[in-house]
Amino acid sequence: MELTLLGTGAPEGLPLSGCPCAVCATALGGAARAATALLVDGVLLLDLTPGAAFAAARAGHSLGGVRQVLLSHPHDGPAVEVPAGLPQPGRVADGRELALLTGHRVRAVALDAPGTGYEVTGPDGERLLYLPPGGAPAGIAEGNGSAERLPYEMVVADVVGRPEGLARLRAAGAVGPTTDVVAVHIGHEAPPFLELTRRLAAAGARAVPDGTTLVVGAYEDVPDVPRRTLVIGGARSGKSVEAERRLESFPEVLYVATGGTRNGDTEWARRVSLHRERRPGSWRTTETCDLVPLFADDGPALLIDCLSLWLTHVMDEVRAWDDAEWAGGGERELRERVAELAAAVRATRRTVVAVSNEVGSGIVPATASGRRYRDELGRLNAAFAAECEHVLLVVAGQALPLRG
Numbered sequence: 001m002e003l004t005l006l007g008t009g010a011p012e013g014l015p016l017s018g019c020p021c022a023v024c025a026t027a028l029g030g031a032a033r034a035a036t037a038l039l040v041d042g043v044l045l046l047d048l049t050p051g052a053a054f055a056a057a058r059a060g061h062s063l064g065g066v067r068q069v070l071l072s073h074p075h076d077g078p079a080v081e082v083p084a085g086l087p088q089p090g091r092v093a094d095g096r097e098l099a100l101l102t103g104h105r106v107r108a109v110a111l112d113a114p115g116t117g118y119e120v121t122g123p124d125g126e127r128l129l130y131l132p133p134g135g136a137p138a139g140i141a142e143g144n145g146s147a148e149r150l151p152y153e154m155v156v157a158d159v160v161g162r163p164e165g166l167a168r169l170r171a172a173g174a175v176g177p178t179t180d181v182v183a184v185h186i187g188h189e190a191p192p193f194l195e196l197t198r199r200l201a202a203a204g205a206r207a208v209p210d211g212t213t214l215v216v217g218a219y220e221d222v223p224d225v226p227r228r229t230l231v232i233g234g235a236r237s238g239k240s241v242e243a244e245r246r247l248e249s250f251p252e253v254l255y256v257a258t259g260g261t262r263n264g265d266t267e268w269a270r271r272v273s274l275h276r277e278r279r280p281g282s283w284r285t286t287e288t289c290d291l292v293p294l295f296a297d298d299g300p301a302l303l304i305d306c307l308s309l310w311l312t313h314v315m316d317e318v319r320a321w322d323d324a325e326w327a328g329g330g331e332r333e334l335r336e337r338v339a340e341l342a343a344a345v346r347a348t349r350r351t352v353v354a355v356s357n358e359v360g361s362g363i364v365p366a367t368a369s370g371r372r373y374r375d376e377l378g379r380l381n382a383a384f385a386a387e388c389e390h391v392l393l394v395v396a397g398q399a400l401p402l403r404g
Contacts, residue, residue: 001104001122001216002041003154006055008210009033010187011076011133023188030209031193036184038130038156040120043102045069045086046130053083059211068100073115073132091116111135119152126216129174131157133185136165137174151176153217159183159205160190163248164280166203171251181205182214198401202226202390203249226389226404228345229353232381233394234361240305242392242399243355250351252300253283256291258309289313295344301351308357311373311380314338320376321369338380345387356381358393 007013014033015024027033035049039056042065049055056063069082069089082088092098092108094116099105103123108116115132122128129152131137150173159166160183169175183196183205190196200206204225208214229246233239247253283303288294289310294302304310318333319325345352360378365371385391390404 001120001124001126001128002213003128003156003216004039004056004059004061004213005156005182005184005208005210006037006039006052006059007034007049008036008184008186008208008212010185011035011073012187014187014190016188019188021188023190023192026192027188032210033186034210036133039063039066040104040128041102041122043067043100044104044106044120046118046120047072047132048080048082048086048089050080055210059213067102068098068106070098070106070118071116072118072130073135092118110138112138122216126154127152128154128156128216129169131155131162131165133158134161136162137168137172150174151179153178154180154182154214156182156184158185159200159203159249160186160196163203163245164282166205166249167251167280167282170249175204180214180216180218183207195399198399199245202229202246205249225351227351228348228388229390229392229404230356230381230385230388231353231392231394231399232356232358232385234358237394238397238399239355239357239394241397242394243303243305243353246353247301247303247351248280250301251282253280254294254300254302255283255285256294256302256304257285257287258289258291258304258306258313259287292340292344295348295350295352297350299350301353304352304354306355306357307380307384308359308377310341311377315373315376320372323368326372334376338376338383341380342383342387345384352388354384354388356384 013035015027034051034055036047037049037052038046039061042061045066048069053063063083063086066086069087071089071091092106094108094110097105097107105121107119109119111117113135115135117129117131117135117137120128152174155169155175157165166175175181181204183200186207191199196207231239231243291310314334314337318330320330320334359374365374391402393400393402
């Protein structure tokens, strides 16, 4: 089954007319995106958009063979003119299946937002799932047939706007390691192209230019999701948000808070509350600095926030703040604990995203203990980073890849 993306943008397209934002200002030439529309094997058109016939011609196709046009979501603005010879657009009721004479079958998938998702099965059995903008499946497992039919060979969806929808599909087994996940409905809320590519790759997805033709069932371009990632940055740089964003499309995440509750510290309690409100409700939280056993166990993805507080805890335990204790064995014990942590990261089979502070680029601390902490955190970050496939430095909310 062959799929041509006549457009990959949001319903208003990209750039948005008259918008002065930075994303729209740089979405020129090949970076521009028309409203999303999909042409399947030249016979099925999913979403009719302005200029669809011209877009098909530019991609080397014609709409003359289209036998069915289906709409996935309400189209705002004036009605789109139906090109001559093209069937009138329609919708399929949730749960109903439409059979085409060409051997294609289309089943409507219920969503948690206005619109309809479409599961398309080709004559040879390949399966594609297309979801509209802002849509995520509601109960994808129900009515989806036997387990042998999962996962889909390809999913085309609003990965940027609804990453948790991808998490639901993974939880239901509808998206597996070989599923080609293609992001569409990309508008000016999405980051610029290079950042978009990096962010989608962390979710196991990709974006392609308008006019791209894909073969459903070809998996060679599926991005590899990194197993270990370190995100470092200064205070309020956005490093925790970046770390959380990298796991939004995962069905299960264990959030490891190393800072504890600090009873009586209202400012700290407010910080913890803001973090909890930002995280998906499906994530679980544990408060611990005993990280090595977590790396050794099997289980869902880990988000560790943060290594800086873990180091404070360990330096307390080895009495690193006292010069005599430090010289008498505290330094050696700390080195052993950091080496043990690095070895656990190297051996883990879990997906791990860890957050740490970068404190070595500012003013030299006035106290010996402050300088000691700064130095040891630099060593810890270097040791942890050496075991990670991806390392990101976050500055002013922008993630700069240092590795991977």
